[in-house]
Structures are given as structure tokens and as C-alpha cells.
Amino acid sequence: MADWRNPPKLYIPGPIQVPDDxxxxxxxxxxxxxxxxxxxxxxxxxxxxxxxxxxxxxxxxxxxxxxxxxxxxxxxxxxxxxxxxxxxxxxxxxxxxxxxxxxxxxxxxxxxxxxxxxxxxxxxxxxxxxxxxxxxxxxxxxxxxxxxxxxxxxxxxxxxxxxxxxxxxxxxxxxxxxxxxxxxxxxxxxxxxxxxxxxxxxxxxxxxxxxxxxxxxxxxxxxxxxxxxxxxxxxxxxxxxxxxxxxxxxxxxxxxxxxxxEGMENVWARHKKMADFVRGWAKKRFGLFCEEKYASNTLTTIKNTRNINVAEVIAAVQKNHNVVFGNGYKKLKEATFRIAHMGDISLDDMKKLTSWIDEVVG
Ligand SMILES: Cc1ncc(COP(=O)(O)O)c(C=O)c1O
Structure with missing residues (x-):
């Protein structure tokens, strides 16, 4: 049952989770x-x-x-x-x-x-x-x-x-x-x-x-x-x-x-580092939706090459860990899914999230 008092952490491409501080x-x-x-x-x-x-x-x-x-x-x-x-x-x-x-x-x-x-x-x-x-x-x-x-x-x-x-x-x-x-x-x-x-x-x-x-x-x-x-x-x-x-x-x-x-160069580099990690995972496990040269450093749209039921996987990861990532947008729903790596989201968050997705999809 949904409970707005205990919402999942958001790794959808905005809004994203906002830390307590x-x-x-x-x-x-x-x-x-x-x-x-x-x-x-x-x-x-x-x-x-x-x-x-x-x-x-x-x-x-x-x-x-x-x-x-x-x-x-x-x-x-x-x-x-x-x-x-x-x-x-x-x-x-x-x-x-x-x-x-x-x-x-x-x-x-x-x-x-x-x-x-x-x-x-x-x-x-x-x-x-x-x-x-x-x-x-x-x-x-x-x-x-x-x-x-x-x-x-x-x-x-x-x-x-x-x-x-x-x-x-x-x-x-x-x-x-x-x-x-x-x-x-x-x-x-x-x-x-x-x-x-x-x-x-x-x-x-x-x-x-x-x-x-x-x-x-x-x-x-x-x-x-x-x-x-x-x-x-x-x-x-x-x-x-x-x-x-x-x-x-x-x-x-x-x-x-x-x-x-932090310095803006470091901020951009931090986003790129998270993107590199998520892209590396996505390429091994699925595929990238767009040509890598143009893939965003703030979110990754992953091609559902394994034909998983994206909505079910999102629900399972939420049930297990109380976090959510994004389904594909509009006509890309189920054909893709999206992970945000922006703002105060960290590389460690991305390591955990991708491992939790792996846990469900095998
Ligand atoms: C690229 C882009 N432009 C515009 C919007 C609309 O922004 P808002 O919902 O803050 O009005 C969004 C929302 O996700 C977006 O991603």
C-alpha cells in the first residue's frame, strides 16, 4: 500500500530525492x-x-x-x-x-x-x-x-x-x-x-x-x-x-x-563519473537508448533489450528497498527505463540501485 509518509527515494529524472540537510x-x-x-x-x-x-x-x-x-x-x-x-x-x-x-x-x-x-x-x-x-x-x-x-x-x-x-x-x-x-x-x-x-x-x-x-x-x-x-x-x-x-x-x-x-568543474566531473558508471552497467546488462557520444551525464535512458517488465521491476525494487527509478517516457514506456544521476545523488547510490535492479532481473 502506498504511504506518502514513507515515500520511496527518488531516482526518477526529477524530482529527485532531497537529503535531510x-x-x-x-x-x-x-x-x-x-x-x-x-x-x-x-x-x-x-x-x-x-x-x-x-x-x-x-x-x-x-x-x-x-x-x-x-x-x-x-x-x-x-x-x-x-x-x-x-x-x-x-x-x-x-x-x-x-x-x-x-x-x-x-x-x-x-x-x-x-x-x-x-x-x-x-x-x-x-x-x-x-x-x-x-x-x-x-x-x-x-x-x-x-x-x-x-x-x-x-x-x-x-x-x-x-x-x-x-x-x-x-x-x-x-x-x-x-x-x-x-x-x-x-x-x-x-x-x-x-x-x-x-x-x-x-x-x-x-x-x-x-x-x-x-x-x-x-x-x-x-x-x-x-x-x-x-x-x-x-x-x-x-x-x-x-x-x-x-x-x-x-x-x-x-x-x-x-x-x-565544490567548484563547477568538479560538479560537472562528479555528474560525468556517475554517468560513466551507470552507462557501463547499462551496456553490460541492457543497452543505451541513444548513441553513447550523446548520452546525458545527468540521466541515463536504458534500452530494454531483455524485454523485462519495467513496471514490475520498478515495483519489486521499491518493495525490497523503498527506492524507485523511472519507466520510459510516454511512447518509450517499457521500451526503455531511466535512471537519474544528478543533484545530491551519489556514485554509491548508483552502485546500490543497479545492484538492486540486478537482484530482481537476474
Ligand atoms: C527537459 C524538460 N523541460 C521542461 C520540463 C518541464 O518542467 P516543469 O515540470 O518543471 O515545468 C521538464 C520536466 O521534466 C523537462 O525534463
Missing amino acids: VLKELSRPVLGHRGKEYAQLQAETVDMLKKVLFTNQNVFLSTSSASGIWEAAIRNCVAPDETVLSTCCGAFSDKWAEVVTMCGRKVETLKVDWGKPITAEMLDAKLAAGKYAAVTLVHNETSTGVMNPIEDISKMMQKKYPNVLVFVDSVSGMIGLPVKFDEWGWDVGFASVQKCFGLPPGFAVAAVSKRALEKSKTVPFRGYYFNFEEWAKAAEKNQTLVTPSEPHIYGLHYQCTKLLK
Whole structure:
């Protein structure tokens, strides 16, 4: 029987398990969000976020999940008569393309089969043939476990299409994978915090370039809640536009302090080490869903080559050890399964989890 008071540890690709020391940080005293103490908390948190994202531009805190920023990027920075090129390589990038249409903007897509990456060459060919105001990219496709070659793509964009805005969903990538926002010329880059930041869900971090903010001022009907210009005015006072989720900001402050102490190179290397281990296990016991060159360092999507009943194996591992991993996403259900190795998940956790899966599947 399910019992929410004794939930399993989560190795699904977000939300992930949050250790007790982090949870404790979320229960600090409530601050008046227009008071000096809150302003200090936000200033320190944003300052650290700028360091982990390698940016001197705007970093905004959003009391929403990341899907809100999908919408914000489009509604703020794309005029109603402009066209967006959406790159689609899995469930989340596909959904973002739909959201562009839902926001009343024109969209064209560059689509590859699930499991394949978007490459700089493909994007270059598509951009050369059309006129686009912005490109949407998903850094790390959580449905397929593909880590797109975002640095190559970003550098190609800077060199050949400097006027096209670059919007990057790094929801399951950010901070487990390098994000060099300024150097790579991104315009909007964001994540929700239940992935690599290792916090409970319900909050997002968004970096927004100066030029994206300037462009937004020219776009009509941007709405209120996700309005970048309003966000920027509030941020000047180290505030958010509306009442923020303070527990999340306490959590971000704590996690960013740890990240900077560890050093971002070490953070990325730690994620890669876990990924190497899980990939090694997956290759021996099953197979990888995507080409290894593009396999993500924050989660692994494993091809169910042995035709196990994934749902039953997940249930058995939960029964035996009170932990869960992820089934395949949507059309990849049962054909694949997914293991998260991000945030405060450790190599030791991965050794245990894979041995527990082995225990069940033999
Ligand atoms: C790549 C990607 N983008 C967007 C989302 C949506 O994020 P949220 O549920 O925080 O709105 C997810 C959620 O898993 C995701 O993995």
C-alpha cells in the first residue's frame, strides 16, 4: 500500500530525492518579501547563481515550474508576426514547440527521431533556408536521455546567426552539465530546481540576456506574471515581482553555496563519473537508448533489450528497498527505463540501485 509518509527515494529524472540537510534549510523563518532581510537573501542567491551560470546579465527567480519559462521566453521576446524555429528531439522539446503555437506565435520545427540529437549542422541548414526571430533548444532531453551538443550549436549560432535569439531549456542539464550563458551567447536559459539543483519542485531559475530584455520591451501583450521587464524592475531592488516561494530561495542559497565551494568543474566531473558508471552497467546488462557520444551525464535512458517488465521491476525494487527509478517516457514506456544521476545523488547510490535492479532481473 502506498504511504506518502514513507515515500520511496527518488531516482526518477526529477524530482529527485532531497537529503535531510537540504530539507531543513527550507524551513527557515518566513521573511517579509519587501523587507531588507529578504533583499539580502535574494541578492546573495542571485549573485551565486550568476557565478554557477557564468553570466553577468540578468538572473531571475520564478515561483513557477520551468514550463512557465517556456511560455515567458516566447511571450516576452517574440513579436506576434515573427516565427520561431523549434528543434524537436523528444517529448519536452516537442511540447515547447506546441507551447509556441499556444502563445499565438508562428512556429516551424526541425525534428529528429527520438533518441537522436540536434546537431549544429542540421540547425545551420534549417536556419539558412528561413527567417526566424528565435530558436528553441532543449539542452538535455529528459525523455530520451540525449545531451545535445549545445556548445557547438551555440558557437555556430553566434558565428552565423547572431541576430537570432537563442532560448535554451536546460531543465535537466543546468549545473550538472556546463552552462556558460554569456560565453555561449544564450538569450534565455532556464531550469526548474527539482533536477540538478536538488530541491523540491515548484520553482525555476532563468537567465535572460540584456538584448532579450530590451527586445521584450517592444513586444505587446506580454502578460503580467511572467513579464521580464517587470521582473527586471523588481530585481533592481532585489525583489521578485510577486510574492516568492521563500523556502525555495533558502534552498537555492544553500545549494549554490555548496556548488561554489565544490567548484563547477568538479560538479560537472562528479555528474560525468556517475554517468560513466551507470552507462557501463547499462551496456553490460541492457543497452543505451541513444548513441553513447550523446548520452546525458545527468540521466541515463536504458534500452530494454531483455524485454523485462519495467513496471514490475520498478515495483519489486521499491518493495525490497523503498527506492524507485523511472519507466520510459510516454511512447518509450517499457521500451526503455531511466535512471537519474544528478543533484545530491551519489556514485554509491548508483552502485546500490543497479545492484538492486540486478537482484530482481537476474
Ligand atoms: C527537459 C524538460 N523541460 C521542461 C520540463 C518541464 O518542467 P516543469 O515540470 O518543471 O515545468 C521538464 C520536466 O521534466 C523537462 O525534463
